[in-house]
Amino acid sequence: MLARAIYRLPNYLFLDEPTANLDVANSLMITRLIAGMGCTRIAVTHDLEFARAADRLYELRAARLIECDWDELASVEPRDRDTRETPKSRSSSL
Numbered sequence: 001m002l003a004r005a006i007y008r009l010p011n012y013l014f015l016d017e018p019t020a021n022l023d024v025a026n027s028l029m030i031t032r033l034i035a036g037m038g039c040t041r042i043a044v045t046h047d048l049e050f051a052r053a054a055d056r057l058y059e060l061r062a063a064r065l066i067e068c069d070w071d072e073l074a075s076v077e078p079r080d081r082d083t084r085e086t087p088k089s090r091s092s093s094l
Helices: 002-007 024-035 048-052 070-074 078-083
Strands: 012-016 040-044 057-061 064-068 091-093
Touching: 002 012, 002 024, 024 040, 024 048, 048 070, 057 070
Parallel strands: 012 040
Antiparallel strands: 057 064, 064 091
8 A cells, every 4th residue: 555655646645654564674765765755744653763754753642742853752762751741832632
């Protein structure tokens, strides 16, 4: 399905774990391909390398969507992400 979406050159691309279960080489290839498409991309991912290609990053924290920067996201161990405080100024309820 991803190949079909890429082939059609969409204006918007919604992705759910696009690099899940891929080896490193194919994951990097997909990441570069999607990043270079020039369309709006909205993705849900646990892959920090895929997230690095994003223009904006958001993290789901304590049932709130929080805008964050790359340094903030990459510096926290995955097991500690749910225990961080949620800044009120950058969050929105889901």
